[in-house]
Amino acid sequence: MNVSRTRLALLIGLAGGLLLALVVVSPMLLISMPSFLSEGRTSIDCADTAQVEEASDSATADIPANYLELYKEHGDKIGVQWNILAAVGKRETDHGRSKLPGVRSGTNSAGAAGPMQFLISTWGGKARIPVSSTFNGYASDGDGDGIGDVYNPADAILGAARMLKRNGAPENVRQALFVYNRAWWYVDQVEEIARKYAKSGDVKVPPQAEEECDDSLVEAAPSDVVAKILQFALAQRGKPYLWGGTGPDAFDCSGVIYAAYRSAGLSIPRTTFGQWPFGVKVLEGEEQPGDLVFFNSGPGTSANNPGHVGLVVSKGKMLEARCRLCGPIKVTSYEARGNRVGFTRPLQNPDVLEQLKKLQNPSL
Structure with a gap:
C-alpha cells in the first residue's frame, strides 16, 4: 500500500468499527426451545450456486x-x-x-x-x-x-x-x-x-444463491413463528441502511430485526443495546434461525455492550444491515467475523413466551 x-x-476503524483489543465472551447458557416452538420443522440446506x-x-x-x-x-x-x-x-x-x-x-x-x-x-x-x-x-x-x-x-x-x-x-x-x-x-x-x-475479462459479482433458496430457509425454520420472522427479514434485502431506521424503506441493524419480530406479532427491544440483554444466551454452535448474533463493533462498545447485531437465518449465515457505506441489507457470514460476542434467543424471553401464548390463544 x-x-x-x-x-x-x-x-478502517470508521468503516468497520475495528477495535484492536481482545474481547471476553460472556458465559453462554445452553437452552432448548419449548415444544410449541419446535414441532413440525426439518432442516433443509440451501445449495450454494455461486x-x-x-x-x-x-x-x-x-x-x-x-x-x-x-x-x-x-x-x-x-x-x-x-x-x-x-x-x-x-x-x-x-x-x-x-x-x-x-x-x-x-x-x-x-x-x-x-x-x-x-x-x-x-x-x-x-x-x-x-x-x-x-x-x-x-x-x-x-x-x-x-x-x-x-x-x-x-x-x-x-x-x-x-x-x-x-x-x-x-x-x-x-x-x-x-x-x-x-x-x-x-x-x-x-x-x-x-x-x-479473469477468463471473461471482467470483474463479476459472484452470483448469490437462487431466490428460491429463500423458500428453503423459511421451510427449515424451527417453527412457524421463526418462519414468519425470516420471511419478513429476507424480503428486506437490497434496502439501504439508515441509522435509526425501522422501515419500510430503510433500516439499521437492530431496526430490521425489531420489524421482523413485529411482523410475527412479537415485541422486542428496538436497539442493539436493548436486544443484547433481552434474549437468553445461547452456546456457540447451538444457535438456530431466529436467534440474534452480536458483535463488538462501533465506538464505545464492548463485549458486555455490543454495538452491532444480525439475525441468524441458517447455520453460519445472518441477515444484517451493517452501515451506510457497507452496501444494502444482505445475507452474510457471521463465522467470518472475528469480533463476534455471542448469540441470544429472544423467543426464550419470558415476556415473549407470554406473547406467544396469547397469539396461540387470544382469549387468554
Whole structure:
C-alpha cells in the first residue's frame, strides 16, 4: 500500500468499527426451545450456486499455483471475487515475490507486512498471533494451525478477503478496494489487473444463491413463528441502511430485526443495546434461525455492550444491515467475523413466551 497508513487505519476503524483489543465472551447458557416452538420443522440446506470465475491464461502464467489456489479458496469461502484478491496480491507484492522490506519479515516504513501488506496494528499488533473466535481484527488462520501469521500466504489472503468483504465486496468492490488503500488510482489499477486475470475479462459479482433458496430457509425454520420472522427479514434485502431506521424503506441493524419480530406479532427491544440483554444466551454452535448474533463493533462498545447485531437465518449465515457505506441489507457470514460476542434467543424471553401464548390463544 502506497498511501498514508495512519489515514488508512483511521478509515478502517470508521468503516468497520475495528477495535484492536481482545474481547471476553460472556458465559453462554445452553437452552432448548419449548415444544410449541419446535414441532413440525426439518432442516433443509440451501445449495450454494455461486460460480467461480475461470482463470485466464495470463493468470495461470503469472500467479504461483499455491497462491492461485488460495485466492480461489478464500475468495469462495468469504464471498469475494478471487481475481480481485489476486489483483491485490499482485499490486502489493507480486504474489509474495517482491524482495522489498516487510514482505517476508519485518515491516516496511509504513508498518505493513506480508504478501498482502497488512498494517501490523490492524493484524493484531503482532506478526504472529493466536486466532480465536473472540479476536477482533483481521489476523486470520487460513491453514488451520491456530496462528494468524501475516507472512503466511494462507493466513494473509484469508485476512484480505475478510477485509474486502467487511468493507463492501463483492457488490461494491471499488469501495472495498478504496478502504484497502485510500487512492482511486490504486482501485483502478487493481481492477485492471483483475480483468486480465479473469477468463471473461471482467470483474463479476459472484452470483448469490437462487431466490428460491429463500423458500428453503423459511421451510427449515424451527417453527412457524421463526418462519414468519425470516420471511419478513429476507424480503428486506437490497434496502439501504439508515441509522435509526425501522422501515419500510430503510433500516439499521437492530431496526430490521425489531420489524421482523413485529411482523410475527412479537415485541422486542428496538436497539442493539436493548436486544443484547433481552434474549437468553445461547452456546456457540447451538444457535438456530431466529436467534440474534452480536458483535463488538462501533465506538464505545464492548463485549458486555455490543454495538452491532444480525439475525441468524441458517447455520453460519445472518441477515444484517451493517452501515451506510457497507452496501444494502444482505445475507452474510457471521463465522467470518472475528469480533463476534455471542448469540441470544429472544423467543426464550419470558415476556415473549407470554406473547406467544396469547397469539396461540387470544382469549387468554
